[in-house]
Amino acid sequence: MVFAATVKHAQEVLSLLPEEESAIVIGDTHTKERDRIIEEFKAQKIKYLVNVSVLTTGFDAPHVDLIAVLRPTESISLYQQIVGRGLRLSEGKKECLVLEYAGNCYDLYQPEVGSPKPDGDSEIVTVPCPACGFNNNFWGKTADNGFVIEHYGRKCQGYFEEEDGTREHCDYRFRAKFCRECGADNDIAARVCCECDAVLVDPDKS
Incomplete structure (x- = not known):
């Protein structure tokens, strides 16, 4: 599984993978198409699955044995969720390789405890940044129809690249x-x- 930073980034990554073995899931992916892709991935008909802030929680494919992290995050909880996609037990699976390309400095062997769940009704929600468009994942609450009604995020976790290649974090603050x-x-x-x-x-x- 590949976790990309932005939709454009994910599409670029997808273009570098074997076309017949790869797929992409983003926020705009139609529900039926998303379900089809996920079903084929779980059936191991698709080998490489690229996504942007979509499959960090509530997704279970025990056979996953490689996680490529290509997006930065200041959220320990989110990082644990991402890496956790590859830590499910599965018959014949002995290990999971985590490839960290985004400069996240969390120690996989001595993991920190992420921010605690605010209350029993909270869940990880996706909140787009109005400034840069990055899909943030924060603790929050949703209505019955899935609409985000509240979140506890403070600052956008996205970034952008300058012309000289240096990376700058988005400075937008939700609070x-x-x-x-x-x-x-x-x-x-x-x-x-x-x-x-x-x-x-x-x-x-x-």
């Missing part, structure tokens, strides 16, 4: 603390502005 001095958006837990060092929380009043 932010506004600096009255310079107008910058800061993390909601910030006590000092990340741009001008102005005090956001008076220690004598907190």
